[in-house]
Amino acid sequence: MSLSDAAELLDVHKSTALRILQTLEAARFVRKTGAGTYVFGSGLIELSELTLGSMDLRQHAGGLLRDLQRRTGHTVHLAQLIGDEIIYVDKVDSPAFQAVQLPSRVGHAVSIYASAVGKVILAYLPRQERDRLLSHVVFERYTPTTFADRDSLEVELAGIRQRGWAVDNGEHDSYVMCVAVPVRDSRGQTVAAISVTAIEVVATLAKLEENLPLLFATARDVSAEMGHSA
Structure with missing residues (x-):
């Protein structure tokens, strides 16, 4: 559609529609053609692939996560990088201390910087990708132990x-x-x-770290389901 079409559809001024389209274009959700109209961009394809990937990952990992929860007795999470966010795609709750x-x-x-899953994914990203993700972050000190600056x-x-895991x-x-x-x-x-x-x-950090061998074994199995060969 043209800029005029977009402005009419959204019921906004052309200048507002242009800013919206420029934002979508920067994210590759739309693409401007040589004729000056706007069409869907490759970012939508990537987004749909990421969504399908998260569904596949959860399906492959489900049984392994539940087994890990039974063996450790603690809550197990699976988090995935989807677009610019790290999203919980599965969770197996612990029955302990339900209050x-x-x-x-x-x-x-x-939180991309104040969580173990966020930090472990960040740690292994290429520097350029890590810089891109963190450029959107406003650091806050939630607790005295938060890493509240870059x-x-x-x-x-x-x-x-260096050690291969995060806390x-x-x-x-x-x-x-x-x-x-x-x-x-x-x-x-x-x-x-x-x-x-x-x-x-229920468990101190030191107690949770005793489960690292089981955690690594589960991650290896899930990675193998995703086609990774150690």
Whole structure:
């Protein structure tokens, strides 16, 4: 459609319609043709592929996540990088201490810098992609342990790459402890993360870290389902 068509459809001034179309064009959701009209862009194709990918990942991982929950006794999350956000695509709740519910929800975005799953995915992204994602972030200090600036976060991410796993030491919600490891696809790229999570009165961070061998084994199995060969 033309700029005039878009303005009429949206019932806004042409200048407003132009700003909207320019924003969509920058994200590659629309593309301007040589004739000056706008058509759907490749970004929509990528978005649909990412959505299908998240569905496939959840299907492949479901049984493995439930087995991990039974063996650890703690809540298990699967989070995936979808577009510019890290989204919980599956969650297996722990029956322990049901009086306090974890704030996570399937389909909701997780803090990209104040969570174990967010940090482990960030740590393994190419620098250019990491810079792009973090350029949208407004750092906040949620708790005393939050990595609330880019420099301290980069030090933390380097440590994650060195040891191969991430922790959340109450960095968004002070009572939530978590450990996470990466999930890789057929190209060897980190596309998701699996975590074991508990509130601190149920398990300290040190106790959760005792589950790392099981967590790594599960991540290897999920990665293998995604075509990754170690």
